[in-house]
Amino acid sequence: MSLSEINTFFKNQTVFVLGGTGFLGKILIEKLLRFDQIAKIYILVRPKKGKTVEERFCDLFDFPCFERLKKENPGFRKKIVFVSGDCEQPNLGISQETEDVLIAETSIVIHAAANVKFDQPLRTATYINVRSTQDCINLAKKMPNLKAFIYVSTAYSNCPYINIDEKFYSPSVTPKTLLQIVDSLDDEILDNITPGLLGKWPNSYVFTKTIAEDLIKSEENNLPIAIVRPAIVVSSAKEPMPGWIDNFYGVIGMTIAIALGVVRSVHAIKKAPCHLVPCDYVCNIILASAWNVAKEKPAQIPIYNYSGSNKNLISWQKYAELIESCAWDYPSTKVLWYYGFKFTDNKFYHDLQTFLFHTVVFSLVDLVLLCVGKKPIAVKNVKRLNYTLSKVSYFTLNNFSFTHKNVERLWGNMQEDDKKLYPFDMSEFDWGNYIRRTVEGGRLYLLKETEESIPLGHKKVRFLRIAYYSSLVLLFYCIFLLVKVIFNFFF
Template identity: 25%
Template sequence: MRVKDYYKGKNVLVTGVTGLMGKALVEKLLRSCPEVGNIYCIVRTKRGQDPQERWTQTTNSMLFDQLKEKNPESLSKVIVLPGESTAECFGLSEEHQKLLVENVNIVYHGAASINFAESIVSAVKLNMKNTFSLLELSRRMKKLELFVHVSTAYSNFPRKGEIKEEVYESHLSWRHVLELVEDECGCETLLHLQPKLLNGHKSNYTLTKGLSENMVNDYNRYFPVMIVRPSLITGIYKDPVPGWLDMDNFISLICKGVRMGVLRVILCDKSREFCHIPLDLSIKAMIVAPWKKSLSSKKEVDVICCQMDQENHQNKMTFHTVHRVAYPMSLSYPDKQAMWYPFSLYTTNPSIYHVLFLILHIFPAYFIDMALKLSGRDPQLLKVYSSIWALFELNKYYVNPHHWFSTSNYKNLEESLLEEDKDEFSMATSDFDPENFIHANGLHVVKHHWKEAENSVNPEVLARLRRFKVAHYTLCSVLAIGVSYQAVQLLQSLM
């Protein structure tokens, strides 16, 4: 049985469809499994837009261009249901609950908050309460074959060494944590105990994702479940739009900081590899894994860690690789809001980093903000550097020398594919070139996400960049002469 045949006539429920992975999953199902049944999507009202308007806006993305060209009528299979992820039964009406209970075969649960700065109360409500609500609804589904939970490779961040594709028992009871958010007193208790509850996690996001995995694992007694753990999602590798990404991630934010001339010192080992997975490969894994599970009588929870092969040095993407590609791009496509000429220093020494952060970031920001305040404008730079500091705290997740991910189950998906399925669903990366990949991703983000492609030919932006370049090298020369002079004076005094 081919992958597309497995989905023939099956009705699918997807949460989080306006998010990055949700929309990519729906697009791929419709394009590569054309005989799939209805795809039910729970969408909430947001900023005055009703659910149907939000979905229509989502499909206006170039991600859907190929689908619209080849099979535009397939979009009629998407049935948008108004809901709210933190409400009981996902905020669905009785009529829509009955519709799902009677018809759904596969559930993909991807709705979550990926905000690393979320308070523990909000993270529990957005990442755990909604999962519990959907699991309870799924228990009532009469035709349910599989519940697929989208987690993260970093759900077990405090662990050291190999992180296997299995569910690790949390130090907390997910039931107890859920009970605490049901009343104001419990919420205050959670906030008070937050530092202790984290227990090695660096954010409430990874903590609640780990607890959600425990929850999903417990529901395996009622119906088959699967957990998919993507690492850092990067742009599309090949299918359908190479380089496509409609949100900022860790890499793009670093590039943005360098392009603006505000990110001048970076704490990292330039040779350290990024743990990442291109968006299209993770989506293919999410579609292929249920097909593969249907061929087995295995009752245990399947865990799939979606991560580029860390043993293949050809696939290796490091800070050095990113810098080698991103720096020339920052000059070819300068930022019209740039505040200095792009340059960046790298160090692995935290003490040196802290000193340079003060000298190159905080001190200039303080004086510029003071000047802005005196001129009647809002100070901005200190806030920017507060965000940059937080950004490099995230670096600990993506470049961590203390653990590595087992990806045996992920690799087995490719090995299990029939030859005739490989055109649509292959996850092979034998021809992956990190520099070409970063360039395609960067070019797409600049042109379509940041919409700054015209900067490469804008005479005002280019002239501004040239002025910053002259100022930068003039300042560097003055500092070099000053330091050399002081060094000579010191040597002469010692002789």
């Protein structure tokens, strides 16, 4: 019989989850329901025209990550309540009747809602990441049974500081001022002044997350709050199944593009650590932090920099090597070109690779499409890809370091049963096995390819290898002829 203190804590509690339909939210909900301790989970869900509550329910729980839950706890449906609302709207877009129910019943709030796009307009980022947090705080203050409020931020919320501690940093503008600016200006003026407002912050996402943290800081004496700052959240390590992923964002999208032979170069400090954290481990520390806040009632708001263990980090170069070793073993039938990729800190080399293998090659692809009477789409897509990589480069070209004392202390406070049920310690994490499972998961859950298609993938890779080296020979021959013509012309 389990002696889990965390399971005991969640027993008969009612949890209000913001961001429950997102990548991280799905894993949180799955785990809470699978252990069957929870009394009820309220999930904020954006209303959709033409969709009934039942249809939205099916949309959420139709993902593969819920298959294990359906087998182990088939009666989970009775514990789920969808709350119609929207984090982009004032007061979370919920009705007064719904608010009254949440106030009366909720004992744990997990705010994991965010728009993680790096190029989102400042207005959108402010409403979703700042105003929704303010509204959620105001709602939580009215909850008489509240035991824990967990705010999920990001390890890069204070990225202008390369060495980031588990503490609050002063933002360049207060939450109140930012909201006043956003509410009073039209889109054109706001877009024009956005670069000045962002200052040293590279995008509106991390900028608004640090301002949201300042909101949390102001509630130190009013609410039982903790902040969890995950770094680069990627595929699951163990639960609900290894390698599960449901999106192409960030590093995962970049990795898929690399495996398909599309991306040839990424500008990065090769020896800098890449702070990858599995989504299920992130969920585990979120749930553990809720238990710990309720148990210890700390005088100061605890902040958890969850970015892996400093004893067991891997570099971008090592990550590329592990991906490459798996790419040959699990080739996709959707591969577009022969694998050939490097992280490089040499900007000239990166720009040259990008020009030759992104711009030139895909221009030739569009030329072929035009010749056969099809719409040219390759250059348009590769421009979008290059734009995305340029947004990511800020994080790959900085050598970030994080302190983890609070994370280590939380892990040390947990019983052995809880460490088995809610693992998040990464000091002995097996990166090789994890990356292999990540590649397998990306192939299965994103590209929708089973193991049976691997032989076909190998066959396609062999063909592309011949085409790749043949094209290189042709290219060098053309260069040779060009040089010869120029030499004969002048000499």
